[in-house]
Amino acid sequence: MHISTFAHQNMTPIQALQKYFGYSEFRHEQEAIIQHVINGKDVLALMPTGGGKSLCYQLPAVLMDGLTIVISPLIALMKDQVDNLNVNGIPAAFFNSSQTVDEQGQLTQKLKNNQIKLLYLAPERLFGNESRLISFLKSLPVSLIAIDEAHCISHWGHDFRPEYLALAGLKNEFPKIPVIALTATADKLTKKDILEKLNLNDPAIFVSSFNRANITYNVIPKKNSFDQLLSFLDEHKEDSGIIYCLSRKSTEELAEDLKSNGYLAEAYHAGMEHADKSRNQEAFLRDDVKIIVATIAFGMGINKSNVRYVVHMDLPKNIEGYYQETGRAGRDGLPSDALLLYSYGDASKLQRFARIEGNEAQSAIMLKKLDDMVKYCQLQTCRRQYLMRYFDEDFPANCGSCDVCLSEYEKFDGTLIAQKALSAVARLKERFGSTYVIDLLRGSKNEKMREEHKQLKTYGIGADISKTDWHRYLHELVAQGYLLITDDAYPVLKLTTKSDAVLKGEQKIEFIATQTIHEKQPEAIPYEADLLNRLRNVRRDIAIKENVPAYIILSDATLVEMATYLPQTRDELRMISGFGDIKLARYGEEFLQTIKAYCAEWNLTSKIKHKTPKRERKAKTERSKSAPRSSDTRLESFKLYRAGKPVTEIATERGLSPNTIEGHLSYFIQTGEMDVLEIVKKEKIPAIQDAIESYGQERLAPLKEILGEDYSYGEIKAVIGWMNRMQ
Numbered sequence: 001m002h003i004s005t006f007a008h009q010n011m012t013p014i015q016a017l018q019k020y021f022g023y024s025e026f027r028h029e030q031e032a033i034i035q036h037v038i039n040g041k042d043v044l045a046l047m048p049t050g051g052g053k054s055l056c057y058q059l060p061a062v063l064m065d066g067l068t069i070v071i072s073p074l075i076a077l078m079k080d081q082v083d084n085l086n087v088n089g090i091p092a093a094f095f096n097s098s099q100t101v102d103e104q105g106q107l108t109q110k111l112k113n114n115q116i117k118l119l120y121l122a123p124e125r126l127f128g129n130e131s132r133l134i135s136f137l138k139s140l141p142v143s144l145i146a147i148d149e150a151h152c153i154s155h156w157g158h159d160f161r162p163e164y165l166a167l168a169g170l171k172n173e174f175p176k177i178p179v180i181a182l183t184a185t186a187d188k189l190t191k192k193d194i195l196e197k198l199n200l201n202d203p204a205i206f207v208s209s210f211n212r213a214n215i216t217y218n219v220i221p222k223k224n225s226f227d228q229l230l231s232f233l234d235e236h237k238e239d240s241g242i243i244y245c246l247s248r249k250s251t252e253e254l255a256e257d258l259k260s261n262g263y264l265a266e267a268y269h270a271g272m273e274h275a276d277k278s279r280n281q282e283a284f285l286r287d288d289v290k291i292i293v294a295t296i297a298f299g300m301g302i303n304k305s306n307v308r309y310v311v312h313m314d315l316p317k318n319i320e321g322y323y324q325e326t327g328r329a330g331r332d333g334l335p336s337d338a339l340l341l342y343s344y345g346d347a348s349k350l351q352r353f354a355r356i357e358g359n360e361a362q363s364a365i366m367l368k369k370l371d372d373m374v375k376y377c378q379l380q381t382c383r384r385q386y387l388m389r390y391f392d393e394d395f396p397a398n399c400g401s402c403d404v405c406l407s408e409y410e411k412f413d414g415t416l417i418a419q420k421a422l423s424a425v426a427r428l429k430e431r432f433g434s435t436y437v438i439d440l441l442r443g444s445k446n447e448k449m450r451e452e453h454k455q456l457k458t459y460g461i462g463a464d465i466s467k468t469d470w471h472r473y474l475h476e477l478v479a480q481g482y483l484l485i486t487d488d489a490y491p492v493l494k495l496t497t498k499s500d501a502v503l504k505g506e507q508k509i510e511f512i513a514t515q516t517i518h519e520k521q522p523e524a525i526p527y528e529a530d531l532l533n534r535l536r537n538v539r540r541d542i543a544i545k546e547n548v549p550a551y552i553i554l555s556d557a558t559l560v561e562m563a564t565y566l567p568q569t570r571d572e573l574r575m576i577s578g579f580g581d582i583k584l585a586r587y588g589e590e591f592l593q594t595i596k597a598y599c600a601e602w603n604l605t606s607k608i609k610h611k612t613p614k615r616e617r618k619a620k621t622e623r624s625k626s627a628p629r630s631s632d633t634r635l636e637s638f639k640l641y642r643a644g645k646p647v648t649e650i651a652t653e654r655g656l657s658p659n660t661i662e663g664h665l666s667y668f669i670q671t672g673e674m675d676v677l678e679i680v681k682k683e684k685i686p687a688i689q690d691a692i693e694s695y696g697q698e699r700l701a702p703l704k705e706i707l708g709e710d711y712s713y714g715e716i717k718a719v720i721g722w723m724n725r726m727q
């Protein structure tokens with residue numbers, strides 16, 4: 001394809017987005033970033049994995065005259081991107097050491113003829129000694145330089161690559177060319193490093209929210225991990241997923257075990273032969289293998305968009321790594337799962353690894369990071385909120401889609417357990433830490449267990465409870481103030497003034513039972529499952545013909561849209577997200593034929609009219625707690641209220657409690673259709689407002705407790721609605 005197809009078209013970014021990528025709107029800060037780049041400014045863009053970073057330089061590359069150079073750390077990543085661009089009809093290429101002299105010659109010629117829009121390069125090639133590449137590139141009309149995975153330039157990042165340091169020379173070589181640096185992970189230090197080392201010129205910095213709304217976070221106590229994994233996989237039979245293990249050996253064993261249970265699984269770790277690694281990775285990308293069981297060596301540069309789940313069989317070392325690994329799920333925006341199996345044993349094993357002889361400062365940092373990871377596993381509040389706050393992002397409300405938000409806690413009487421624990425601490429004369437106390441309770445045969453302690457009455461009285469659960473209970477007793485952990489180098493457990501009442505049986509203790517995860521609500525959009533399978537087959541055949549992974553042809557999200565809205569014509573197909581002009585021309589007909597045949601069989605017609613703009617559609621499919629019916633039930637209460645009926649009467653008529661009715665009405669206070677004064681007396685508002693401001697609006701019970709008898713739940717809800725409206 002000749003470059004003139006692109007030149008002087010004077011397209012707007014949004015037109016180019018539709019034409020070349022088939023998307024109807026920008027995500028996150030894409031539009032602003034693209035505008036800056038086109039205006040010739042330097043940019044640093046921070047966006048979560050799957051956020052859509054590539055588009056931030058690919059679209060400008062299409063719109064600007066000349067060549068865009070993209071620096072990228074891995075061949076696999078480059079190949080993927082180049083395939084993707086070519087399938088969209090954008091000429092792109094990469095230099096790599098496996099190319100023959102002939103191939104490189106051809107590529108050089110194409111570059112000279114202006115026939116390439118994007119050229120991908122590894123950083124070491126750009127400044128390598130033997131290569132005269134840089135002077136050649138300087139002879140070309142370069143319009144933009146993009147640096148992908150820019151955090152690789154920083155020692156502080158988790159993925160430092162010395163080759164990246166050479167990029168410090170870029171601005172000297174190309175002083176007038178705008179540079180865009182992109183990364184999914186950059187804490188403050190890394191960010192500063194990127195800006196300094198690249199020597200960016202008055203850069204605009206864009207930070208998108210790192211929340212990955214389509215990922216559901218789950219943590220379960222690790223008990224019988226393989227069985228737990230199998231029951232999870234049972235619900236993901238057709239899906240692609242990544243399973244992370246800590247050791248190389250366990251990746252291989254687990255992959256074997258999965259295979260013998262009928263799953264298409266392969267292992268991946270840094271110790272494997274290069275050829276084996278590439279083969280397994282390639283098979284995964286092409287959906288020939290559904291599951292990769294890997295160490296964390298696997299993942300960077302994996303752009304596979306339809307990874308439906310990520311499982312951590314072992315505790316990750318820190319939140320940064322965990323978040324990046326889970327982020328590899330659901331790049332296509334469809335609902336995806338992250339599952340972590342947590343055990344206290346893993347935590348203490350990692351603690352030992354984290355201590356580095358002779359480097360106290362580094363050890364302290366690693367231990368702190370591990371501790372934050374353990375806290376995450378033990379949370380009884382929204383996990384997403386914790387993650388966002390960890391990354392310095394404000395996330396005020398509960399997410400409604402992590403396991404904590406989706407579960408209800410059951411409490412049970414833990415008095416007896418508490419008595420056992422406290423008496424063990426007492427009999428050990430408050431001189432031992434939690435691990436020893438638990439060993440005593442469980443009757444450990446460990447050689448560290450002193451002989452005299454084996455004679456104690458408490459020795460072995462808690463053998464029926466697992467170590468992990470004991471840690472949880474001790475943690476809970478500390479939190480409730482019945483135990484205390486000293487702040488020493490060797491922390492020990494001590495009793496408190498409250499302990500005595502428990503030991504004497506005067507005080508009852510409640511613990512939270514292990515969570516029960518609710519059934520997920522089904523997705524709101526029903527699609528034709530059989531048709532989806534047929535479309536998958538069409539896609540697979542095209543992918544084989546074109547010799548690229550299936551997701552490069554079309555994403556799963558695009559197939560699901562087709563199977564939902566059943567487009568019958570090219571114009572209708574154009575409305576499906578992911579169909580740009582080139583894909584429409586090349587593959588449109590095949591998909592249309594399949595859809596039309598299916599519709600004829602089942603007497604179905606196009607539903608494209610129901611396709612609302614993306615944003616609204618998302619709201620409908622979101623797994624929110626309010627069932628679709630709830631808006632109707634609210635409206636019904638509101639109508640009756642407007643008809644002049646008092647709340648109590650509406651409640652009787654509808655068989656609901658007055659509180660529920662007031663809750664319904666508070667919704668209309670929030671929308672502005674009702675005045676707060678219709679429900680709450682003016683003089684009562686300040687007290688309620690005060691309480692909400694101090695304690696938040698997530699949980700009503702504590703608010704009610706603070707405000708006392710004179711204030712009803714309905715009044716509190718009404719003021720919450722009113723305050724939300726004011727905001």
Ligand code: ADP
Pocket residue numbers: 023024025026027030047048049050051052053054055303305331332555577
């Ligand atoms: P990142 O590099 O930030 O991890 P990618 O650039 O690979 O993410 O984009 C992730 C997915 O999102 C890709 O499949 C891409 O085509 C898609 N995408 C990017 N921008 C948009 C958009 N504006 N609308 C719809 N999909 C988009």
Ligand code: ZN
Pocket residue numbers: 381382383384385398399400401402403404405
């Ligand atoms: Zn949550």
